[in-house]
Amino acid sequence: MTEIHACARLDLSTLARNFEDIHPPLTSAQAVVEAERCHHCYDAPCVEACPTGIDIPGFIGRIATGDLAGSARQILDSNILGGSCARVCPTEILCEGACVRIAQEERAVEIGRLQRHAVDWQMVRGQPYERAESSGRRIAVVGAGPAGLACAHRLAMSGHEITIFERRAKPGGLNEYGIAAYKLVDDFAQAEVDFILDIGGIAIEYGRELGVNLSLDALRTEYDAVFLAIGQNGVRALDLAGEALPGVRNAVDFIAELRQATNKADMAVGRRVVVIGGGNTAVDAAVQSKRLGAEDVTLVYRRGPETMSATRDEQEWAATNGVLIRHWASPVAIEAGVNDDIDVVFHKGAPGPDGQPRYDRGAFRMTADMVLKAVGQIFTQEGLAIECESGRIRVDADGRTSLPRVYAGGDCVAGLDLTVAAVAMGRNAAMAINTEFRERAHG
Numbered sequence: 001m002t003e004i005h006a007c008a009r010l011d012l013s014t015l016a017r018n019f020e021d022i023h024p025p026l027t028s029a030q031a032v033v034e035a036e037r038c039h040h041c042y043d044a045p046c047v048e049a050c051p052t053g054i055d056i057p058g059f060i061g062r063i064a065t066g067d068l069a070g071s072a073r074q075i076l077d078s079n080i081l082g083g084s085c086a087r088v089c090p091t092e093i094l095c096e097g098a099c100v101r102i103a104q105e106e107r108a109v110e111i112g113r114l115q116r117h118a119v120d121w122q123m124v125r126g127q128p129y130e131r132a133e134s135s136g137r138r139i140a141v142v143g144a145g146p147a148g149l150a151c152a153h154r155l156a157m158s159g160h161e162i163t164i165f166e167r168r169a170k171p172g173g174l175n176e177y178g179i180a181a182y183k184l185v186d187d188f189a190q191a192e193v194d195f196i197l198d199i200g201g202i203a204i205e206y207g208r209e210l211g212v213n214l215s216l217d218a219l220r221t222e223y224d225a226v227f228l229a230i231g232q233n234g235v236r237a238l239d240l241a242g243e244a245l246p247g248v249r250n251a252v253d254f255i256a257e258l259r260q261a262t263n264k265a266d267m268a269v270g271r272r273v274v275v276i277g278g279g280n281t282a283v284d285a286a287v288q289s290k291r292l293g294a295e296d297v298t299l300v301y302r303r304g305p306e307t308m309s310a311t312r313d314e315q316e317w318a319a320t321n322g323v324l325i326r327h328w329a330s331p332v333a334i335e336a337g338v339n340d341d342i343d344v345v346f347h348k349g350a351p352g353p354d355g356q357p358r359y360d361r362g363a364f365r366m367t368a369d370m371v372l373k374a375v376g377q378i379f380t381q382e383g384l385a386i387e388c389e390s391g392r393i394r395v396d397a398d399g400r401t402s403l404p405r406v407y408a409g410g411d412c413v414a415g416l417d418l419t420v421a422a423v424a425m426g427r428n429a430a431m432a433i434n435t436e437f438r439e440r441a442h443g
Helices: 012-018 028-035 045-049 056-064 068-078 082-088 101-105 111-125 146-157 188-197 216-222 251-260 280-292 312-320 419-441
Strands: 138-142 161-166 202-206 225-228 248-250 272-277 296-300 324-326 329-336 342-348 363-368 370-374 406-408
Touching: 012 280, 028 056, 028 111, 045 056, 056 068, 056 111, 068 082, 068 111, 082 111, 082 188, 082 419, 111 188, 138 146, 138 216, 146 161, 146 188, 146 202, 146 225, 146 419, 188 202, 216 225, 225 419, 248 251, 251 280, 251 370, 272 280, 272 342, 272 363, 280 296, 280 312, 280 370, 312 324, 342 370, 406 419
Parallel strands: 138 161, 138 225, 161 202, 225 406, 248 370, 272 296, 272 370, 296 324
Antiparallel strands: 329 342, 342 363
């Protein structure tokens, strides 16, 4: 295949610059100035827009007065993963998108960076919570991603003993394996895990996977409650024969490999990269390909920009980084080209009179030496006897599944596929488990 190690054309200093933190932290003086822009709204719309319900005016007000300990505590009381959420959340469609400042001067208060400022201050100083006296209860958490970690921490605070079962070699879930490297730098995902585990009472067993070497029935027998945070454990295919060709791979695998690479110069990437998809994963894969040294990167999406699940800011970020985005093109074939290249055939489309896309405007062919598929992830129910709906585990408002004493949260259940939403579900499930324990004790 032609020049698959394109990153070798970039020197180490260039690679280091390309993967620096894209949102550098605020200085103390900058944080105070930014905090003073907050109007401290009554019934603040930014709070309503935050899935974890952080008291945003409250924590910002404490930054303005120099009370970083109180600010961090106010954040972490609602969101124990406030550090990573401050870095990876699409704040432009959540808290900052609801900021009243936008109507006044077209610039929201930088809530995300202020949250990072307070939480980073606290993380340097360690865990601010103390674990309650042992309750004698034991809970199994399956999955060490944001939902599982948030659930485990809240339960550990109540004195329960938690065992997290994680199929991979490291904890953190998408924060560790699925986020662009320039969004979580300096091994922050693992630093945050260490911060969470410092509460005590939480053990992690690695290489443990449901349906492989872990049984839900056995967990229900051995533990007082089970929380499933197993994410979307499959990748959607294009169902095209050429998907097995060398150089065609899933974007999530590409991102995970890059996240774990100790030397980015060893990371394989083509000179000409085609990314198929329209979400944040597609943008992360495309931009990182470009920053690794790919010369031409094109992101191809089957509909228009307004229906892309990647936010407007993410789409602009891709364009700023030299990624060409082509809309209204649906892949119909992946074929072996000359000199081991890959040819991808697309049908051109447009919205039809009924609003549905129609791909009847001819075809075009793109030649690449790497094709990254980012057409979505799926939840697979193999070996899991539990009720599902719309392709994910069915839960009630508190995360209860169809099985007694089994809860679920994160990407394996319906809802926003965001770190902050997963944290909220894990936290809420822990609170519901505690309520169930109290009802049993008095019942």
